[in-house]
Amino acid sequence: MATMVNSIRERTIAENSMVILLQGLQGEVTTVDLKNESTARGRVVSVDAFMNIRLEDVLYRDRRGQLTQLQDLFITGRNVRYVHIPDHRDIMKTIEGQLAKIHRVRNFGGEGGGRKEFAKKSKSDFPKKYQSVSSPPLQTALPNSFYSPRG
Amino acid sequence: MICRGHITAFCRRCTLPHLKTRFPQIWQPPHRFVNDADSNIMADEVEQQPPTNTVEEPLDLIRLSLDERIYVKMRNDRELRGRLHAYDQHLNMILGDVEETVTTVEIDEETYEELYKSTKRNIPMLFVRGDGVVLVAPPLRVG
Numbered sequence: 596m597a598t599m600v601n602s603i604r605e606r607t608i609a610e611n612s613m614v615i616l617l618q619g620l621q622g623e624v625t626t627v628d629l630k631n632e633s634t635a636r637g638r639v640v641s642v643d644a645f646m647n648i649r650l651e652d653v654l655y656r657d658r659r660g661q662l663t664q665l666q667d668l669f670i671t672g673r674n675v676r677y678v679h680i681p682d683h684r685d686i687m688k689t690i691e692g693q694l695a696k697i698h699r700v701r702n703f704g705g706e707g708g709g710r711k712e713f714a715k716k717s718k719s720d721f722p723k724k725y726q727s728v729s730s731p732p733l734q735t736a737l738p739n740s741f742y743s744p745r746g
Numbered sequence: 747m748i749c750r751g752h753i754t755a756f757c758r759r760c761t762l763p764h765l766k767t768r769f770p771q772i773w774q775p776p777h778r779f780v781n782d783a784d785s786n787i788m789a790d791e792v793e794q795q796p797p798t799n800t801v802e803e804p805l806d807l808i809r810l811s812l813d814e815r816i817y818v819k820m821r822n823d824r825e826l827r828g829r830l831h832a833y834d835q836h837l838n839m840i841l842g843d844v845e846e847t848v849t850t851v852e853i854d855e856e857t858y859e860e861l862y863k864s865t866k867r868n869i870p871m872l873f874v875r876g877d878g879v880v881l882v883a884p885p886l887r888v889g
Contacts, residue, residue: 613838617873630822630878646875678873686831686840686871 600643608644610697617642617678619689627670628677632658635668646672808833808882816841819880823849826874827885837876844872 600606609615617639626636627648637653653665680686801807811830818826818839828844845868852861 611834612836613832613834613840613873616832616840672875673877675875676878677869677875679869680840680871680873682870690832 605644606697606700610694612644614642614644614646615693616680616686616690617646617648619693620678620680620684623681623684625681626679627675628679629670629674630676631674635665635670637665637668640667643672646675648672648675648678805835808837811882811884815885817883817885818874819883820874820878821880822878824878825849826872828872834876837879837882839874839876839879841872841874842870844869846872 600609609618618641621639621641624636624638626634627650628634633656635650635653635655637650640649640651642648648670650668650670651666653668655663655665655668657663801810808830812832814830815827816830818828818841820826825847826841826844827847828841831840831842833839845866847864847866849862849864852863853859854861
């Protein structure tokens, strides 16, 4: 699967918005509608937190309908209008899978050593509810900035 | 530069690092004001901000329309009607079974009268970028 973004800032931005769903579509063939009325259909290589999308093996149709084949296409996030999501992808599972990846990266390095995203003085100092950060929840709880039907 | 927030490393809104990330020694957990007066702050396993059922801000009104059919007016004379599956603070939305209507105005050369044309298309599942959204409403009832 595609590697994780390295920047903490990008991870946090992605984790708290719906871009994370687009990041979960990496490897899928999708159509992206741009703001300039053109469309690009290709395989998603990567999507970053700012919705910049990189596609490969692209069929680009401009607003007049003229088709162009492109090997590699980079679309700035601000130029995206729609992203068509393939039918066979379950949205909640995709989002939960991406969140699990982020939590895994955050906890990488073990409890004692390794670099942590949040510097903690010691585990015992903090009340219990903040310690939930260090152990990933077994049932993925979406951050509260996600509003989606439960169950 | 820091942001006076708490849990995450960077603020969701201003994307500046939080006090906790930058100066972990002087950071103190913020006081938590929980919704019901009965439960005290030491309640175990309380998540960051449990989803409340009260309507507090305009985005909460959209939360009431989750899994319902909605009408979205967008920029460039576009309208979407679909089932709202998810949204975020930017109004990026996931819509299912969506019908997009694009309205164009053609002006007759001789008579100069305006002819309104609309083009529709159906898309099974669509991700909409929030900066194109103008308004969100329940679907308009005809008549």
